[in-house]
Amino acid sequence: MTEHAASLPDFSADELRTLAALLDEIVPPSADGRLPGGGTLVGSEHLEATLRLLPGLDLGILQAVKAADEEARKRDAASFAALPHDARLALLGELGARDPGFLPSLTFLAYASYYQDARVLGALGFEARPPHPEGFTLDDGDLELLAPVRRRGKLYRDA
Amino acid sequence: MSEQPVDVLIIGAGASGAALAFCLAETRMRIVCLEQGDWVKPDDYPGNRADWELRRLTDWSFSPNDRKRAADYPVNDADSPIAVSNFNAVGGSTILFAGHFPRMHPSDFRARTLDGVAEDWPLDYRTLAPFYDLNERMMGVSGLAGDPAYPSNPPKVPPLPPLPLGKLGETLARGFNRLGWHWWPSDSAIISREYEGRAPCINAGTCIAGCAQGAKSSTDLTYWPLALRSGVELRTSCRVREITVGESGMVDGVIYFDADGVERRQRGEVVVLACNGIGTPRLLLNSRSKHFPDGLANRSGLVGRNLMFHPYAMVTGLFDEPLEGYKGAIGCCIMSHEFYETDPARGFARGYSFEILRGLGPVFTAMMGMGWGRLPWGTEHHRAYAEIFDRNAGMVVIGEDLPEEHNTVTLDPELTDAHGVPAPKITYRLGDNSRALMAHGVERAQEVLLAAGARDTVAEPLLRPAGWHLMGTARMGKDPRTSVVNEWGRCHDVKNLFIVDGSVFVTAAAVNPTNTIQALALHVGDRIKKNLANLFD
Numbered sequence: 001m002t003e004h005a006a007s008l009p010d011f012s013a014d015e016l017r018t019l020a021a022l023l024d025e026i027v028p029p030s031a032d033g034r035l036p037g038g039g040t041l042v043g044s045e046h047l048e049a050t051l052r053l054l055p056g057l058d059l060g061i062l063q064a065v066k067a068a069d070e071e072a073r074k075r076d077a078a079s080f081a082a083l084p085h086d087a088r089l090a091l092l093g094e095l096g097a098r099d100p101g102f103l104p105s106l107t108f109l110a111y112a113s114y115y116q117d118a119r120v121l122g123a124l125g126f127e128a129r130p131p132h133p134e135g136f137t138l139d140d141g142d143l144e145l146l147a148p149v150r151r152r153g154k155l156y157r158d159a
Numbered sequence: 160m161s162e163q164p165v166d167v168l169i170i171g172a173g174a175s176g177a178a179l180a181f182c183l184a185e186t187r188m189r190i191v192c193l194e195q196g197d198w199v200k201p202d203d204y205p206g207n208r209a210d211w212e213l214r215r216l217t218d219w220s221f222s223p224n225d226r227k228r229a230a231d232y233p234v235n236d237a238d239s240p241i242a243v244s245n246f247n248a249v250g251g252s253t254i255l256f257a258g259h260f261p262r263m264h265p266s267d268f269r270a271r272t273l274d275g276v277a278e279d280w281p282l283d284y285r286t287l288a289p290f291y292d293l294n295e296r297m298m299g300v301s302g303l304a305g306d307p308a309y310p311s312n313p314p315k316v317p318p319l320p321p322l323p324l325g326k327l328g329e330t331l332a333r334g335f336n337r338l339g340w341h342w343w344p345s346d347s348a349i350i351s352r353e354y355e356g357r358a359p360c361i362n363a364g365t366c367i368a369g370c371a372q373g374a375k376s377s378t379d380l381t382y383w384p385l386a387l388r389s390g391v392e393l394r395t396s397c398r399v400r401e402i403t404v405g406e407s408g409m410v411d412g413v414i415y416f417d418a419d420g421v422e423r424r425q426r427g428e429v430v431v432l433a434c435n436g437i438g439t440p441r442l443l444l445n446s447r448s449k450h451f452p453d454g455l456a457n458r459s460g461l462v463g464r465n466l467m468f469h470p471y472a473m474v475t476g477l478f479d480e481p482l483e484g485y486k487g488a489i490g491c492c493i494m495s496h497e498f499y500e501t502d503p504a505r506g507f508a509r510g511y512s513f514e515i516l517r518g519l520g521p522v523f524t525a526m527m528g529m530g531w532g533r534l535p536w537g538t539e540h541h542r543a544y545a546e547i548f549d550r551n552a553g554m555v556v557i558g559e560d561l562p563e564e565h566n567t568v569t570l571d572p573e574l575t576d577a578h579g580v581p582a583p584k585i586t587y588r589l590g591d592n593s594r595a596l597m598a599h600g601v602e603r604a605q606e607v608l609l610a611a612g613a614r615d616t617v618a619e620p621l622l623r624p625a626g627w628h629l630m631g632t633a634r635m636g637k638d639p640r641t642s643v644v645n646e647w648g649r650c651h652d653v654k655n656l657f658i659v660d661g662s663v664f665v666t667a668a669a670v671n672p673t674n675t676i677q678a679l680a681l682h683v684g685d686r687i688k689k690n691l692a693n694l695f696d
Contacts, residue, residue, distance in 0.1 A: 039365075054217070110536070133372070134361070139326065145333065146342075155499070
C-alpha cells in the first residue's frame, strides 16, 4: 500500500489491508516476479480512478471487504488478510456462491485498474502511455492479396 | 421570448444536419441550427489519458443512459434486446462512430421487387451516387476503388488511399482467400493522408471513444467549419421541446430550452429534423396540436413505427501469434460482402456484411476475457491473459433488419429528460428472418476465423449495446398512406417540414448507414435548392 491509500475515505486502514489481500487473490503476483499482485493497486491512482468513474462500485467493494472480514472472524482470524492462502481461497469460493455479485465486483475492479498500471503494462511489453498523441505505426499490408477477389468479378445485383 | 424568423431551422447538428446546413448555405438563406449538445474539445477526448479504455464504459459510453451528460436524454430500452447508442454534441454520433463508411448496394433500394420483402425505396442507387461522391469528398473517405461488390458505373472512387491492413488485416484477408470469399479494405471516414488541413490517422485505436487526432471525419471537423464560414448560425446546448403548427397547418417554428434552461421560441419558414431515428419520432410525437392530435406529420400513423436496428453479432478468433490488434482504427480494417445479396438456398431473405475489427487494448482484453469466461482469477490468471492479449481478432456480423410495424418508438409515460420533456420508449423484437440470417453469419464468421489460423473462436450472437443505427421511424415513400416523407424528405402532411436523418430509411440494408444518411441529406438539400420557388406546392 502507498500513502495514497488514505484518499479512499470510506475504507479504514484495516479494510484497505483486506482489500489488498482480496485483490492479491484475484490477481496474484506472477511466479517469476515480473508482474505485481493486485494488492499493490490499493492506493494507486488507477484503482481510485476506477472507483471514481463507476459510481456505486465503491459501496459494493466495501461490502465485499466487510463480508470477507466477517467470515474470517468466524474462522477465528483477525481479518481476511490474516488467513493463509488456502483458507482465503475457500472463503472466496463460499462468498462467491452466496452472493453472485461478490466476485464480479472484485474482479472488475482488479482487472480495470491492474491493466492501466505502468508496471503491469511494461512487463507485458506494452508502452505505458495514452494512445494520443504518439499513436502507433502499422504496416500498410499487401494489397496484392486482393488478386483472387478481383478475378471473381461482380458480386452485386443490378437494380 | 420570440426571436426573428429564419428561412431554415435545422434541429440537430450531427451527420445529416451538418451536411444539409452545408448544402443549403450557398443559397444565402438565413439558416439556424439548434443542437442540444455542445462542441467537443480535442483535449477532452479520453485517448489523451491512460484511463481511456475504462471511460468507454462511463462518461464516454455509447449509451446515453450510462453517460448521463447534460446534453443527453434518457431512452427506455428495457423492452428491447438491443440498446440505443448515440452521442449528443456538434457532430452528433459521428463523434463516437467507428468511421466504417460503406455505401448501400443497388439492390438495397429494391427489396420488394427483387426479394418480395419490405418495400422499395422511392429512389435508387444511381440517384444517390453523385451525393455519395460529394459526401465522400467532403467527409474525407479512405478506401480502394474497384470493389466488385459495387457497380463500376458510376464508379466508386474514394478520395484517399485505404487505411493500413496491418498484420491483423492481412491475417484475416488470407482466411477469406482460403475460402474463396470476398473481402476488401474498408471504406473509412478516417483520413489516411493529410486532407483539407487535417492531420492523418496515427493508428491510436481510440476511434469509438472519440478521435483526439482529428483524423476521424466527425462533422464538427468536416461540414460544420464550412457551413459556419458560409453564414449558418449554430446554437449549441439548445434542446427543442416541440415543433409548433400555425393556423394553416404548416409548421411555424419551435419552442426550445437554451443553455441556461430558459424557454425560447424560434420561428422558421422551413423546419428540418435531423435528430436520428429515435430523436425525430420523439420530437414529432411530442408536437401534438389540434391539426395533428396524434403527433406532427403522423396522419399515416407510421411515425415511430418500423424501427430498424442493425443486429450485430461478434465473433472473436483467438490466435497463437501476436496480431498488433490494439493498433489502428478499430472498425476500419477490412470488410466482406460475400453474403450480402439474397440467396434463397440460405433460408432467409437479404443478407449481412462482415466488418473486421482490430483487437483490444489491455483493459478491454481483461473485460472481454472475463465476459467470455476465458480469464479466470487466481493462479491461472496470468497464463490465461497471455493467451488472449494481442492474440485476438474480432469481427462483427451486421445483419439487415426488416421493417416491422410492431417495432416502435413511442413516448414513455413517466420518463423525461432534464427539461421534463417525455423520453422515448423502445419496443423491439428481433424478427425470424433476422434470427436466421444472424445464425448463418455467426457460423460463417467462425469458419473464416479458423481459416485464418485461429485456434478457437468465441461468439456473442446478439450484442445488446449495439443500437448505433437507428432507422425507419418516419420512412420515405410516394404514398402518404404508407410513408411519412416523400422521396426528397418532405413530410406528406406538412409541406414545410423535412426529415433528413435515418428515420426516413425504407429498409436498413446490411451496412453502416451514415454515408447513406448524409448522401440523402445532400439529395434533399439539392431538391430544396432546385425547388425554392415552389417549395410548398
